[in-house]
Amino acid sequence: MARFIARRLAxxxxxxxxxxFLMYGLLEFALDPLVDLRENPAPNRQELIDNRIRLLNLxxxxxxxxxxxxxxxxxxxxxxxxxxxxxxxxxxxxxIATSVQLVFAATIISILLGVTIGLVSALRQxxxxxxxxxxxxxxxxxxxxxxxxxxxxxxxxxxANDYLQSPTVNWPLVVILSIVSGLFWxxxxxxxxxxxxxxxxxxxxxxxxxxxxxxxxxxxNNPTIGIVGIGVLSVALALGVSALFAGMNxxxxxxxxxxxxxxxxxxxxxxxxxxxxxxxxxxWIIGLLxxxxxxxxxxxxxxxxxxxxxxxxxxxxxxxxTSVLIFVDRVLQTWVPYNNAPQIRGRPLATIGASTPGxxxxxxMAQLDRATHIMLPTLALVLISFATYVRYQRGAMLEVLNQDxxxxxxxxGLSERVVIVRHALRxxxxxxASIVPVDFITLIGGAVITExxxxxxxxxxxxxxxxxxxxxxxxxxxxxxxxxxxxxxxxVADFLYAVIDPRIRVNA
Amino acid sequence: MSNDRFQNNEPDDADRLEQALPDGPQADREIGVDANxxxxxxxxxxxxxxADAYGRGEGVGEGQEVQGLSQGQIVWSRxxxxxxxxxxxxxxxxxxLLSVLSMGIGPIPGLWRVQEITSGDVIDGGRPTxxxxxxxxxTGFAIGANPFGQDSLGRDYFxxxxxxxxxxxxxxxxxxIVALLIGVTVGSxxxxxxxxxxxxxxxxxxxxxxLPVIVLxxxxxxxxxxxxxxxxxxxxxxxxxxxNMPVMLAVALGCILWTGLARLVRSEFLTLREREFVDSxxxxxxxxxxxxxxxxxxNAIGVIVVNGTLLMSAAVTLEAALSFVNFxxxxxxxxxxxxxxxxxxxxxxxxxxxxxxxxxIILIALSxxxxxxxxxxxxxxxxxKIPSARAMAKAEKQLVASRGAASAQSNGATAxQSNGATAxQSxxxxx
Numbered sequence: 020m021a022r023f024i025a026r027r028l029a030x031x032x033x034x035x036x037x038x039x040f041l042m043y044g045l046l047e048f049a050l051d052p053l054v055d056l057r058e059n060p061a062p063n064r065q066e067l068i069d070n071r072i073r074l075l076n077l078x079x080x081x082x083x084x085x086x087x088x089x090x091x092x093x094x095x096x097x098x099x100x101x102x103x104x105x106x107x108x109x110x111x112x113x114x115i116a117t118s119v120q121l122v123f124a125a126t127i128i129s130i131l132l133g134v135t136i137g138l139v140s141a142l143r144q145x146x147x148x149x150x151x152x153x154x155x156x157x158x159x160x161x162x163x164x165x166x167x168x169x170x171x172x173x174x175x176x177x178x179a180n181d182y183l184q185s186p187t188v189n190w191p192l193v194v195i196l197s198i199v200s201g202l203f204w205x206x207x208x209x210x211x212x213x214x215x216x217x218x219x220x221x222x223x224x225x226x227x228x229x230x231x232x233x234x235x236x237x238x239x240n241n242p243t244i245g246i247v248g249i250g251v252l253s254v255a256l257a258l259g260v261s262a263l264f265a266g267m268n269x270x271x272x273x274x275x276x277x278x279x280x281x282x283x284x285x286x287x288x289x290x291x292x293x294x295x296x297x298x299x300x301x302x303w304i305i306g307l308l309x310x311x312x313x314x315x316x317x318x319x320x321x322x323x324x325x326x327x328x329x330x331x332x333x334x335x336x337x338x339x340x341t342s343v344l345i346f347v348d349r350v351l352q353t354w355v356p357y358n359n360a361p362q363i364r365g366r367p368l369a370t371i372g373a374s375t376p377g378x379x380x381x382x383x384m385a386q387l388d389r390a391t392h393i394m395l396p397t398l399a400l401v402l403i404s405f406a407t408y409v410r411y412q413r414g415a416m417l418e419v420l421n422q423d424x425x426x427x428x429x430x431x432g433l434s435e436r437v438v439i440v441r442h443a444l445r446x447x448x449x450x451x452a453s454i455v456p457v458d459f460i461t462l463i464g465g466a467v468i469t470e471x472x473x474x475x476x477x478x479x480x481x482x483x484x485x486x487x488x489x490x491x492x493x494x495x496x497x498x499x500x501x502x503x504x505x506x507x508x509x510x511v512a513d514f515l516y517a518v519i520d521p522r523i524r525v526n527a
Numbered sequence: 528m529s530n531d532r533f534q535n536n537e538p539d540d541a542d543r544l545e546q547a548l549p550d551g552p553q554a555d556r557e558i559g560v561d562a563n564x565x566x567x568x569x570x571x572x573x574x575x576x577x578a579d580a581y582g583r584g585e586g587v588g589e590g591q592e593v594q595g596l597s598q599g600q601i602v603w604s605r606x607x608x609x610x611x612x613x614x615x616x617x618x619x620x621x622x623x624l625l626s627v628l629s630m631g632i633g634p635i636p637g638l639w640r641v642q643e644i645t646s647g648d649v650i651d652g653g654r655p656t657x658x659x660x661x662x663x664x665x666t667g668f669a670i671g672a673n674p675f676g677q678d679s680l681g682r683d684y685f686x687x688x689x690x691x692x693x694x695x696x697x698x699x700x701x702x703x704i705v706a707l708l709i710g711v712t713v714g715s716x717x718x719x720x721x722x723x724x725x726x727x728x729x730x731x732x733x734x735x736x737x738l739p740v741i742v743l744x745x746x747x748x749x750x751x752x753x754x755x756x757x758x759x760x761x762x763x764x765x766x767x768x769x770x771n772m773p774v775m776l777a778v779a780l781g782c783i784l785w786t787g788l789a790r791l792v793r794s795e796f797l798t799l800r801e802r803e804f805v806d807s808x809x810x811x812x813x814x815x816x817x818x819x820x821x822x823x824x825x826n827a828i829g830v831i832v833v834n835g836t837l838l839m840s841a842a843v844t845l846e847a848a849l850s851f852v853n854f855x856x857x858x859x860x861x862x863x864x865x866x867x868x869x870x871x872x873x874x875x876x877x878x879x880x881x882x883x884x885x886x887x888i889i890l891i892a893l894s895x896x897x898x899x900x901x902x903x904x905x906x907x908x909x910x911x912k913i914p915s916a917r918a919m920a921k922a923e924k925q926l927v928a929s930r931g932a933a934s935a936q937s938n939g940a941t942a943x944q945s946n947g948a949t950a951x952q953s954x955x956x957x958x
Contacts (some may be wrong), residue, residue, distance in 0.1 A: 030730075038734055042746070048757060049750035154611075157900070161892035163844050165866060166885040173874055467741050468848055483852055486745055487722045494746075502737045 024510070031506040032445040035499065040085060042498050043491075045082040050489040075101060075491075077203050088495065098492025102483060104392070107496050110481065115463055117373055118477035121470065122462035124393060125400035130455065133408025136445065140409065141416035142439065148206025152413075155407035168399045168472040172370045176395055180366040183240060183358075192228045197218065200226040241355060244348040246287050253280035253341040260336050264329065266436060271324040276333040278322070279315045283341030286311075287348070295347055299382045304346065311342045353384040367391050371474040396473040400466055411454070452515045460508035464501035602829075605905035613899020622890055626692040629685070637689075644687060644861075646680035653677035655879050657685075659714030676879040678870065684926035688883045691863040694856060695891060698777040698846045703839040705781025710788030711831060717789070718796025729793070736786045743846060747779040748854030750875055773856050780845065788834045795827040833899055840895035847888050863888050 052075055056068050071077070076084050091098060097107035140152040201223035205215040233239050244252075257276035265272035290307075297303070314339030319331030358367055362375045369375065370391045380388055419425065420443055428438045467479035474480075478497060485493035596604070606612055631637030656671025676683040717728040735743070751772065755765040768775075799805065800823065808822050824831075849855030849862030856862040863884040870880035 032735055034737065038737060040739075041734070045746055045750060049746055049753055051753060051756070126621055157611075157896050158889075158893060161840065161844070161889050161890050161896055163847045163851075163867075163892075164865070165848060165864075165871075166881075166888065169867075169871055169874060169881065173878075381537065461739070464739060464742075467739070467745075468852065482742065483745070486749060486854065498738060498742065501739060501742065505737050527818065 024514070027510050027513075031503075031510065035502055038502050039089070039495065039499055040082075042164075043085045043088065044081060046491050047084075050486070050491055052077065052489045052491070054489055071101075085306060089491070092446070092495075092499070097496050100488070100490045100493050102488045102490060106298065107493050110493060111478070111496060111500075114478045114481045117468075117475055118470070118479065119463060120373070120389070121396055121475055121477055122391060122400065122466055125397045125466075126462055128397065128460055129401045129404045130408055130451075130458070133405045134412045134448070134451065136405075137409040137412025138416050138444070141413045141420065141447075143206065143209050146206065146209065148209070151202075151206065152409060156409045159406040160410075162403065164403045164468050165401060165472055166229060167402055168396070168469060169394050171399055172472075175398070176368040176370045179368050183367065184365050186234070186237070186240065188234045191226065193234070197223050197226040198232065235430060238302055241502070242351050243354075244344060244351060249287055249341065249344045250281075250284040252344055253283055253337060256280070256340045257333070257337045258332065260333050263436075264336075264440060265333055266434070268326075268330065269326070270367075271322045272319075272326075272330040272332060272333045275319045275322040275330040276337045279318050279334040279337040280341060282314070282318070283311065283338060283345070287345055290345060291349075294383075304345060308342050310341075311338045314338065348388045350383050353381075354388050357384050357387050368394065370395060373475050377515060396466075396469050396475065399473075400469055411450070412447070415450045416443065419443045419447040422446075449516075452519055453512045456511040456515060457505070457508040460504045460511070461501065463504055464497070537785060552560065583620055598769050602905045603904075606901050608664055609901035611897040612905075613902065615897030618890055618894040619898065622692060622887065622894070623696065626689040626696070630689045630693065632693070639689070641683040641686040644690070645676070646682050648678075649677055649679070653681070653684075653877055653879075655681070675883045676877065678880055679873065679877070684880060684883065687861050687866060688863070688887060690861045691866050691884055692887050692891070693860040694773050694860055694865075695843050695846060695888070696835045698773050698780075698856075698862070699839040699842040699891075699895070701774060701777035702781040702784065702842040702846075703835050705778050706785040706788060706838050707787075707831065707835045709782065710785035710834075711792055711824070713785065714789035714792025715796050715824065715827075718793040719800055719815065719823070721797070721800075725793070728789075732786050732789055735783055740783060741848060743783045744780055744849050745852065745854040748776060748849050750844045751775045751779055752854075752857070769859060770861050773862065774848075776856060777801060778844075780842065780849075784838055784845075786840065788831070788838065791830050791834060792827055795830050796823060799826055819928040829902075833906060836895060836899035836902055840892045840899065843888060843892045843895070 053068060053071060056064060056071065057066065061067065076087060088098065095108075095109070098112055136152060140149050143149050149391050201219040201221075204222035205219035208218050209215065210218075244247040254277065257280040258273075261267065261269070261273040261276045267273065290382075312335050315334040316331050319334035320327060322330045322334075324330060354367075357363060357380075358365055359373075360378060362378050372387070373389070373392055375388050375392075378384070378388055425438060425443055428442045429435075433442075464478055466477075467483060469475075470480040471483055478500075481493055482497045485497070627637070628818060629637045629639035631642065636642050650672065652674045653673070655674060655676035657674035659668055672684050673685060675688055677684055678687070678768070688724050710924045713728050713732065717725040754775070755768045756762075760768060805818060805822055813822070846855055847867070850857070850864030851868040853868065856865055858865075865886040867881060874881050
């Protein structure tokens with residue numbers, strides 16, 4: 020195994036070296052640092068040109084310059100962005116953080132959503148639901164992201180802000196959304212016609228009621244969850260998780276999840292005091308989350324039984340969800356002061372940038388500010404990348420469902436839930452191991468187009484502005500970073516796959 | 528809650544089957560119906576029924592046989608039954624027809640009144656004059672002077688969009704050809720010769736695959752736009768190079784998009800080269816070139832055609848995205864991405880400048896994607912055309928009727944038979 024990794028690493032370093040050399044040559048041809056001076060009418064034009072040539076070592080041939088650059092790069096000097104004379108290292112630090120923030124949420128959401136819908140689509144193969152999902156994923160796949168992004172800005176953000184300022188409910192839209200939701204759930208849950216009609220009506224009524232309630236009571240103008248909301252949602256999730264992963268017959272798992280949900284809801288009250296008296300930061304939040312997960316694991320362990328792991332897992336998922344709810348609830352409590360802040364003036368959904376400049380915000384309000392800024396670009400990214408996961412997961416699940424051991428599992432009389440969740444799902448998720456690491460590590464490279472449109476100063480935007488500004492050093496840093504990370508990601512993916520799939524053997 | 532959800536997931540035709548076959552033994556029905564996707568179970572059990580069901584292949588109830596047909600005929604007959612693919616083909620055809628008829632092609636002028644894009648008076652704020660009954664309160668169908676409106680300089684937008692469509696399609700087509708050539712060459716050489724050649728070619732592929740396409744594309748786009756300056760061209764040469772920018776960009780992008788195809792062709796070749804017909808060709812004294820082109824490539828044609836198609840749809844969005852960030856096609860050429868980029872500031876005042884190019888990008892990319900999907904299904908021998916629910920019902924009725932008439936077989940066999948027919952549909956590609 021060590022030899023395998025060493026060999027792959029050596030290969031990666033070699034590839035990266037060749038890549039950087041070739042890209043440097045291409046960039047030498049593609050970028051022209053003297054472009055603005057060539058048409059400069061200033062009398063001292065030649066002097067300016069000479070200065071720049073000296074600054075950028077343009078008088079030596081490019082392959083020599085490449086080795087100069089490589090020497091500096093290896094010793095930790097990444098060069099300068101010569102237009103602003105800022106060192107690349109400082110430019111990049113903020114850009115990486117911004118990109119990760121932006122793409123992290125989008126990647127997680129699109130994986131979760133895409134994988135779930137792909138799975139359901141595979142389970143309902145050749146139904147109208149499956150066809151509809153296939154069509155939608157093709158449509159999303161064909162959308163140009165810059166077009167979607169501008170549309171989202173124009174309609175969603177501005178429309179929502181206008182609505183918040185002068186609420187007039189658009190009833191046809193609400194009814195259409197409710198019908199879509201009804202059709203979605205009826206298709207996803209499937210079954211016989213009578214059941215589908217029941218599900219459709221149920222989902223339609225619930226969606227309509229939720230929309231109407233939120234819009235008519237003015238909830239959208241002052242969104243809160245509150246202890247009641249947390250309690251209801253947590254218990255619902257606890258029931259759902261137990262039904263899906265443990266089965267309602269497993270009383271111990273059910274009680275473990277329910278206990279966790281109730282305990283989490285009760286803990287809301289003391290936590291409000293903690294949040295009030297102690298200045299929060301991310302360390303605290305992560306610590307609290309870890310604590311709640313440990314507590315949930317303990318609860319699951321105590322309920323125990325012969326299949327202890329299931330109880331623990333169910334309780335931990337519930338705890339995670341409840342913790343997130345409590346966090347969101349606290350963030351939403353800053354909605355009114357945030358909305359009334361002079362920089363916001365009642366138009367909370369932001370279309371540009373990563374945060375509101377000059378906003379005097381505490382920890383919680385800063386999170387809210389971040390959320391309102393990240394919403395649109397995340398939505399745009401999810402819409403685009405979601406389709407890939409749906410297609411991928413649908414294919415993987417169908418492949419597994421056609422295997423012999425699934426038939427065996429059914430033949431020996433296991434319930435459909437056990438066949439799908441315990442036999443099919445695990446193997447269908449395995450191929451994800453080869454794409455998720457790649458998606459996560461490469462997200463540091465940012466989303467070039469999305470960042471440009473939404474004005475996020477991330478890595479992708481840095482790349483584009485440096486290309487525009489004819490600056491070689493930041494572009495080269497970007498190339499080395501994304502190239503190196505992609506190689507590491509592929510290595511991790513191969514390694515992971517070898518670990519979880521016993522059929523694959525690593526031979527050095 | 529979700530127990531129900533998973534237990535009641537028989538296919539929709541479950542109740543229909545029960546109606547059609549009221550007396551079928553429970554056990555037989557269970558396997559075919561309950562085993563939603565592993566419906567093969569039923570067909571695998573009884574040889575005769577299976578053969579019959581498979582022979583029906585395409586459209587159950589129409590008795591279509593695939594025996595004695597060439598691969599091309601089978602693929603074509605499957606392809607034209609794929610509703611999405613036909614929809615894509617027709618849409619793409621209409622888009623091409625519209626753009627060619629209106630703006631002509633190359634030196635041949637088109638039929639639209641605006642052949643030269645010139646600025647003029649802005650009429651009615653440049654609003655589109657196209658009116659279709661039912662949309663925007665229009666009463667009759669009318670094209671008017673500027674069906675897609677005018678931009679802020681009074682240039683006819685329909686002409687611009689149609690030119691953009693031509694550019695995008697040209698780029699997609701050339702890019703597809705270039706990528707196909709490189710990908711197939713690299714992939715087949717690597718797969719056929721293996722060993723050192725394979726190693727070298729695959730390392731080269733890794734080199735290109737490492738960077739995101741948009742990054743390489745931007746670098747190449749900048750490079751292409753810099754060509755006249757770098758080769759020190761005179762004004763005339765510069766102008767003619769600029770005219771042909773889309774072609775150069777397409778070739779450059781084709782040089783980076785072939786990697787996926789090369790990998791697929793390689794893996795296809797790795798399995799093909801172990802087959803007996805390759806051995807016999809070699810024993811008969813065929814040269815490597817002949818084995819590759821005459822014996823192996825035709826067997827890999829499915830992968831190649833499908834991926835070539837999908838590449839073209841990726842090319843449309845890639846070109847648009849590059850033009851949007853100014854590393855693609857710029858003046859004097861017009862592409863759809865450039866139109867969006869150029870007019871995105873005008874969204875609040877002249878939204879139509881934004882709608883039309885986007886609409887055409889989606890139409891082109893979507894229809895090519897559907898064609899690719901149809902081709903994939905058509906080439907995949909595991910895929911069977913899925914008859915519509917109505918066709919299935921008809922087929923079952925026919926089956927029941929014919930069995931009833933013969934009355935030689937028991938009801939149980941009928942149930943299996945018809946389950947076998949149901950099972951056919953479950954065999955889709957798992958890609």
